[in-house]
Amino acid sequence: MPGFAFLHDMVITPNYCVFFQNPVTLNPLPFFLGLRGAGQCLEFSPNKSTQVILIPRDGSKAMKILETKSCFVFHHANAWEKDGEIYVDSICYESFSQIDLGDDFREVDFDAIPEGQLWRFKINLSENNVEHELVESRCCEFPTLNPNNVGEAYRYLFIGVADRSSGNAPLQAILKIDWQTGERQIFSVAPRGFAGEPLFVPFPNGVNEDDGWLLMLMYDAAEHRSDVVILDARNLNKEPVARLHLKHHIPYGLHGSFTPNYFGQ
Numbered sequence: 001m002p003g004f005a006f007l008h009d010m011v012i013t014p015n016y017c018v019f020f021q022n023p024v025t026l027n028p029l030p031f032f033l034g035l036r037g038a039g040q041c042l043e044f045s046p047n048k049s050t051q052v053i054l055i056p057r058d059g060s061k062a063m064k065i066l067e068t069k070s071c072f073v074f075h076h077a078n079a080w081e082k083d084g085e086i087y088v089d090s091i092c093y094e095s096f097s098q099i100d101l102g103d104d105f106r107e108v109d110f111d112a113i114p115e116g117q118l119w120r121f122k123i124n125l126s127e128n129n130v131e132h133e134l135v136e137s138r139c140c141e142f143p144t145l146n147p148n149n150v151g152e153a154y155r156y157l158f159i160g161v162a163d164r165s166s167g168n169a170p171l172q173a174i175l176k177i178d179w180q181t182g183e184r185q186i187f188s189v190a191p192r193g194f195a196g197e198p199l200f201v202p203f204p205n206g207v208n209e210d211d212g213w214l215l216m217l218m219y220d221a222a223e224h225r226s227d228v229v230i231l232d233a234r235n236l237n238k239e240p241v242a243r244l245h246l247k248h249h250i251p252y253g254l255h256g257s258f259t260p261n262y263f264g265q
Helices: none
Strands: 016-021 024-026 041-043 050-056 064-068 073-082 085-095 117-124 129-136 138-144 158-161 169-179 186-187 193-195 199-202 214-221 225-232 242-245
Touching: 016 073, 016 085, 050 117, 064 129, 073 138, 073 158, 085 138, 085 169, 117 138
Parallel strands: none
Antiparallel strands: 016 050, 024 041, 050 064, 073 085, 085 117, 117 129, 138 158, 158 169, 169 186, 169 193, 193 214, 199 214, 214 225, 225 242
């Protein structure tokens, strides 16, 4: 693929691997000199298009590269095929946000940073064009779904969201979206709780798509410790199935954290 590839995530359908090439460039010199972190050496190009890269999984056709509106994507939710078109649900940012070197993270102005929102892309394979629509405007990140529906049409999406309905803010809640009915359910741990990435675990003998548990690592700022929260994915309006209080805090991270130490009872 031409240019600098910033590929953090991808999706699959029965016939394609789908990658989004963000319109960013990298100047590695400050990183090599130890002056900046790697992420601080990226520059977003708003006047360039985001490229959608389609790679046939069976190798029968050539790779296809299409263009769409300039945006930045870390994570995709899911993709599926229908009537000769490919649909992709992705968390999109209007631009790649950066915090200036030397800024105090405790004083970050969230309203000055573009929030992630859920976009749905429709890729027309016969006309080679890409359309998109905004399907969830609330600030969100870290989507998950029943793993049995990966690459297929799906009904339920679970995703970390801000407690407030608009603007950028820390993730303090989990949102369940029912694409069939349009219903939204929210489990919030605000004001002193901060949600990590949700994880869907199917029931062993589950029948419906949302038959499962939703696991979440939550930082409790009031107690300065972390909790493992287990929710019934069928109804986020119910009280948690369990809330396991750890005796320590786990540093707030992205997909996961690692420590060489074991904390026993």
